[in-house]
Amino acid sequence: MEFMRQRIARDGRALDGNILLVDSFLNHQLDMDLMREIGLAFAERFQGAGITRVVTVESSGIAPAGMTALALGVPLVVFKKRASRITNGTVYQANVQSFTKNTQYEMTVSTKYLPRGERVLFIDDFLAMGEAALGAAKIIKEAGCELVGMGIVIEKAFQPGRKRLDDHGHEVYSLARIRAMSPDGIEFLHEIC
Amino acid sequence: MEFMRQRIARDGRALDGNILLVDSFLNHQLDMDLMREIGLAFAERFQGAGITRVVTVESSGIAPAGMTALALGVPLVVFKKRASRITNGTVYQANVQSFTKNTQYEMTVSTKYLPRGERVLFIDDFLAMGEAALGAAKIIKEAGCELVGMGIVIEKAFQPGRKRLDDHGHEVYSLARIRAMSPDGIEFLHEIC
Secondary structure: OHHHHHHHHHHOEEOOOOOEEOOOOOOOEEOHHHHHHHHHHHHHHHOOOOOOEEEEEOOOOHHHHHHHHHHHOOOEEEEEEEOOOOOOOOEEEEEEEEOOOOEEEEEEEEHHHOOOOOEEEEEEEEEOOOHHHHHHHHHHHHOOOEEEEEEEEEEEOOOOHHHHHHHOOOOEEEEEEEEEEEOOEEEEEOOOO | OHHHHHHHHHHOEEOOOOOEEOOOOOOOEEOHHHHHHHHHHHHHHHOOOOOOEEEEEOOOOHHHHHHHHHHHOOOEEEEEEEOOOOOOOOEEEEEEEEOOOOEEEEEEEEHHHOOOOOEEEEEEEEEOOOHHHHHHHHHHHHOOOEEEEEEEEEEEOOOOHHHHHHHOOOOEEEEEEEEEEEOOEEEEEOOOO
């Protein structure tokens, strides 16, 4: 979407070829009007797909996912990051590697909030290696729900995440796809995505 | 506010005299229509107070604080929880004890997003011991900003947080104040708060 590319071009800053700072509007200081616009864009794309809940991962997915859930009129379920595996059967979990932060965590959700048969839209702020998205997909499948689509605010198209999700057959919709970046500038993919 | 007390009475569950489960609508599965109503209530209370930004702490404060910022038309700044102290001068930090989780963390915000002279509204989902609120107040003061008020979704009025904030002269507005609770029921304070 043009509004997202414009905002990244104006306020984003590539530290190098890998790290994009968007903390002035997306994940530390948040422009809530932009979040509303993001939510409306995802809702418009997946309107008519029978979505019954939106899911995301704490914490920077919450604002864009919340605005999407509001626009679609469905609940938001926030997957938590836990340090350790819980084995009492009340939660679904997936081990997720965060390459950006060089850590790993157990993506965790109560079984209560992902009942069988739900039609789920996953929303996240970034897609890079695709680890969080694949972890969420694993949990959604284990719960007996259908992952209808994935909405990504910023896709680093030069990293393997998008291809991994495509290979799994997931429907991915990114508001902005970055082809390459450096401190000198950010180059976008402009095809229909 | 009546809408908040009614929702807690209907969907909240007191495990004992201290722990209130609200994860079906407030902090794990989120009812975004309720979040919008919460945001409008805080915005109405602090309309006219010249608020220039809303701040909260990740991650369960993000949704109610985001809806408040949206309603007020100002940015949201999310204070991060970090494990360790950063001493390079680019952030403000406060050490916060979490009694619920028996952990502590460094509440952290980039100095960029709290410039001197801002008029700040702090929003959080719970007030119990008041540790997070006092940590935020310390940071806001250190930044040379004015803490205009604090909006709390659920106040555990039987714990010392409210009195500690009152003693510091902070303006606190809670949507629901719980006087006492047990698995048999939840009792609210109904005076103007």
